[in-house]
Amino acid sequence: MDLNLRNAVIANVSGNSxxxxxxTIxxxxxxxxxxxxxxxxxxxxxxxxKSPESEKEEILTTLENGLK
Structure with a gap:
């Protein structure tokens, strides 16, 4: 992914509630x-x-279950 696109997306949502x-999502x-x-x-x-390892495991489980 182009770094400029990444920065643009982050700039567009930075500070959002x-x-x-x-x-947005x-x-x-x-x-x-x-x-x-x-x-x-x-x-x-x-x-x-930004997620700790325990949350990464939860994200992966959710993704795995959603893709079954």
Missing amino acids: KEELEA SDAIQSGEEKMLPGLGVLFEVLWE
């Missing part, structure tokens, strides 16, 4: 547009990097 972040998913996927990927990257 939980409600605003939820709206929900809108991206509901739109179904492929162009939204990189932004969701950047948000997932932030989540992954």
Whole structure:
């Protein structure tokens, strides 16, 4: 992923409230547009990097179960 895109996504959502972040994520998913996927990927990257190991295990379990 292009570093400029990553920085742009982070800049666009930095300082957003939980409600605003939820709206951004929900809108991206509901739109179904492929162009939204990189932004969701950047948000997932932030989540992954900031999560402790126990939460990473929970995320992986959720993903595994969701992909069955």
